[in-house]
Amino acid sequence: MAVLVVGSIALDDIETPYESRKNLLGGSASYASLAASFYSPVNLVGIVGSDFPNSHLEFFKKHRINLNGLQIIAGGKTFRWSGKYHADWNTRETLSVCLNVFENFTPQLPPEYLHPKVTLLANIAPTLQNHVLDQLTHPQFTIADTMDLWINTQRAELEKLLQRIDLLILNDSEARLFTSQANLLVAARQILKFGPAFVIVKKGEHGAMLVSETELFLAPAYPVEQVSDPTGAGDTFAGGVAGWLAANLSLSPPTFNQLRYAILRATALASFCVEDFSLEGLRNLTTETIESRVSALHSFISCP
């Protein structure tokens, strides 16, 4: 059954210490949908302008990403983001944001999208994430991503969202910001009290931490030797989790162990993402290639 993915679709200009590229396919929903598509068909919800290249639409379709929920605004311009990475890759500077058609985005779901097994509310405003949930009938497992901007500006909407989702994915600084708690495990457990049964705290090159009320999984990042562009790694990770669950969930909620499996695949996908610009590192992947990194990850953490 298709995974529902809602988020941003963008055209990015990226500067890294080694290279600059312009007009790249980006946005949280683009990365998440492509990552999910390796495991499950995707129902995409998003918005672009008529300047959005047809080749990107064809690229999505080729990866079994259903575009019936994609609004293409005639005469409108696609969301544009420009960012710059510094030598240590740890700090990202936003150079410019042009919301364009995204400014008045109201997600509208086609009828065939309304009963998803797995929903991924990729990083967009919590008001929009809640608006999507308002339209769904009995969603089975709902995942949301968020960011510091929404924690700072839409705290109430975000707290409302947390009561309605099963898994929140956020990064370490966001977990600390949301809880005012420096210790990540303590922070994650505090977030559980707001509603979700599971929290994944992403720690960039240091991996991710999956927390439930009674269990803990510490996943390393796959050690990439040459990073080209970290943009979208977190969205790819979230998409990988959502896609793997959509393909493997029965009618019951996922077990903690199923989430461990999903996270290792998401970790492998994110490692391919950062090895090239835009979605290029994911473009020609196969599940076999992904599994070979999953096997390597298993060996890096095993202590037989």
Place this chain on the structure above:
Amino acid sequence: MAVLVVGSIALDDIETPYESRKNLLGGSASYASLAASFYSPVNLVGIVGSDFPNSHLEFFKKHRINLNGLQIIAGGKTFRWSGKYHADWNTRETLSVCLNVFENFTPQLPPEYLHPKVTLLANIAPTLQNHVLDQLTHPQFTIADTMDLWINTQRAELEKLLQRIDLLILNDSEARLFTSQANLLVAARQILKFGPAFVIVKKGEHGAMLVSETELFLAPAYPVEQVSDPTGAGDTFAGGVAGWLAANLSLSPPTFNQLRYAILRATALASFCVEDFSLEGLRNLTTETIESRVSALHSFISCP
């Protein structure tokens, strides 16, 4: 067979965001010796002044730490260090250093120390570390720790040391400083080229990375919920590795898997260390208590 531990013995004043304590037992050799002593008898080499409390000497002896190699300088004052931690625990500020008797320390090894199976050259100047190795006859497995100060001021001595040791343990910022390489895996592999067969890069709350020419182990840190004082965690980790190896090595060098085992025990020991000031978190440990954290660590990284 006893593990040989050489390093500093200090009296520390520590300020944390929550509490300040003075006159605490500290120093790299103190932490490392106590940690190692849970697995192996220890032959300690160090120096203190006559102001060094007798209770600390008794404490060492009670933990089967041989003090025949400890120089006690009549009328001299013990090395003193004072440091301050900030709210995120990530930055440590050295408030003052008084080398005192440590300024003219020349390690002299008693005859029964000269044929160690495992040697730990805890964090002291590479000149002194080399001076210790000069005295040894056929040391079987030698581990060294270092710090940014020596990388910056004794690079040549440190490179000479690297040709003589089997395992270098250093933290992430030191690995980057030594190699001018931001990527930790690439940095660790560069360090291997200087001589040691193994490198462990410590990443604080993010765990540790063990690297050989062909293998990789990514160990998480044990997720401590309440840190009291991070001082000595790295020395405790190194001592745990050395002690476990001394107790478990046969005549051949350790296998990669033996090092994995040693690292999980060292990780557990370091987690107990940071839960209290000075060596207090380690004082009443048993190997059973340590193993219970090792079991927890196994469960946090397992993906069955």
